[in-house]
Amino acid sequence: MKTNIYVNNDKFIAGMTMKDESELEDNNMALHACVTPTNIVENRKKLATSLHCKLDNFVCATQTHSAYFHRVTPDDKGRGADRVHTAIADTDALYTYEPNLVLCSFTADCVPVIFYNEVNGLIGVIHSGWQGTVKEITSKLFEHLTQVEHCNPSDFHVQIGAALSQKKFEVDEDVYIKFKELGYTDEFMYYNDQTRKYHIDNQLTVKKQCEMAGIPAERITIDRTCTYIDPAGFSYRQDKKCGRHLSFIMKIDN
Template sequence: MWKKKTEAEDMRLVEKNGVPYFVFKNLENTGLVRHGFSTRLGGVSEGFLSSMNLSFTRGDDPEKVRENFRRMGTAIGFETKDLVLSDQTHTANVRRVTEADRGKGFDKEKDYTDTDGLITNVPGLMLVTIYADCVPLYFVDPVHKAIGLSHSGWKGTVHRMGKVTLERMAEEFGTRPEDVQAAIGPSICQDCYEVSEDVAEAFMNEFADHQDDQLVYRKDNGKYQLNLWRANELVLLEAGIRPEYLTITNVCTCCNHELLFSHRASHGQRGNLGAFLGLK
């Protein structure tokens, strides 16, 4: 059993065809999407990439990565030809994905860079972002039948990536935040996430109105512990997401490094996890 920070059951681990992955109850209940968040289990990669590495940039055999994606597709319910992968560089850039993007990053070259968020209203496309401690953000607009999937590390969070994604969905699809079902996925918890003073100051400045939330606390060694889960929760609530429409993870990647890839726990010797979201 993995270590959970709370007893909330709005996110659960399922397994299909030997591939375990996390799903979110509120996203499932829309009936509109196929989605999941991978673990490091159920794939064919070897060594420190074992076994479900979903990145072509970690030194893995590309054919093993492709097989891992195929296995995720069999479990979640998508074909690899429908994948559209991000190009993450810790920005707050969000790209609208169209039919012309089908397959990019998997069997077609990407013609975009510096893209940490993807949004679409095209059924059948499967959006993918990758992780090894940073925060996955899922968005489903059941009114306009549109979705968003964004990667939010500390830089993305301090630049309010969740808000930016919702604003882009509003511009492109007419999305209203109060209609959106959202989820904050498995990522590093505050107890595990030590940061330097400059990072802590960036958060204290950006979230100055939330000092009581203890987003950051200082340790005796002069370092700070940062709460990315709560920071992203505040971003989404202030952007207009209803509290009852928001699922927040209770699973830390670093605490559960035997189940999930963690950059911190492995000192950089790791593969990448994948977040998947697609309209049926």
């Protein structure tokens, strides 16, 4: 099973599953976008085994390109793990202090954000497609974690996972205007005279949101793998019927 492991120490393990032709449905991890649900459950079980846990440790949400987030409690254990209808509804970011829960986010071009706080042990995942980015889901979550959970932003480490590259993220003026109106994205956009399209770097925009929330730039890492160009990527732009990557993090109970 092809997986990019971003963090692996005695406290946290985090990563992102990649497309793998040797696995069922190319290692698709999404029950909401698959041919046969049992194949996806098998893929997830295989991932769980590699993480030394069980599938019912997974926690999944029904992502709707919202700016809504959810604090995961022990009662959420197993939600969405093997059935779509039990997932946490209308939510695009999850966070928890609980150990041994695998927080999951699904993407195919959108930006996955994985983070952990090395001081208080808080972990989380964010799904930030362009709609989530212009709704500033990342900014809103880190503001909440700072104000409500009393986290120090400089205690966070952030991993931005593989996503659609700026070269392949072509948009019309309507989307460009939404990014422009954020007021801090000019350096992450350019106009192509030949195609009359705008190109936006969604990963760097999300990184900027993290920095504006007070997270030090040196604590933010980006996987620049393009999900459209790289054969290990699932790309919705390239194929509307594609599978999904699963970005995950788990706090290890020592």
